[in-house]
Amino acid sequence: MSASAEVIAGIFIFVGTIISLISAIGLVRLPDVYTRSHAGSKSSTLGVLSVLVGTLLYFVISEGYFSIRLILGIVFVFLTAPVAAHVICRAAYRSNVPLTETSAEDQLKDYFEQQSKEVNE
């Protein structure tokens, strides 16, 4: 009973740590703020989710204890991570952080320029 719990939880937690490692490598390798927050928001969300699910399954199988707090943790990570990425990207764009040189097009630029012109008038 506890052996199967260890195997299942081990697989989940291992996958979670691998995804978190990939996210960290992505933060080093990608060129600018926006591409980095791609890596930061998606991969770390799934990594944390996987670790928490592994912990939940371990306690359910080995001790029969169903932890609501872990479920709440999963839900809160899901709610807050994309909003945090959105806010960081928006703040970076507002303070004129440039995109990389390889960027193809930028439709947001016209919108913000028009808006700041309206504010100045």
Place this chain on the structure above:
Amino acid sequence: MSLQITLNLIIAFMWMFLTESYQFPSFLTGFIIGAFLLFLLRRFIPSRFYLYRVWKFVSLILLFIKELIKSNVSIVKLVYQPKRTYNPGIFALPIDLKTNWEIAILTSLISLTPGTLSVAISDDNSLVYIHAMDLQDDKKEIESIKDSFEKAIMEVTR
């Protein structure tokens, strides 16, 4: 929707009082009977039968988990490429959703799906500006995914 849930709960409690057993199984029996009665009387109740929406909500969550796993696979591919071959960029996506609540859900889902990240929303709530990892290749594909999300959210909320 909340009216239908309240009605269903009231029917379940009535069933508990009628059978004079105050345990969870009799509550569940009453709840199932109430859902069946509401399904029979759905023509007289404003808006749709609510379990349909619950079902749509569950399928939206499943779609979302599938897209989240796909997005992580694509991030792995990008990070471990020896050379940078992708062209990131920001494009505008017109949306039909109206309320703030729906737009918040849509931008969160966009941020957690493959190759896209919501950066800003225009003041009149008609455009979402999306930062895409590889703009040339899969702009069409990204837009089709957004359409499916938008449709799924609309089926839940109205």
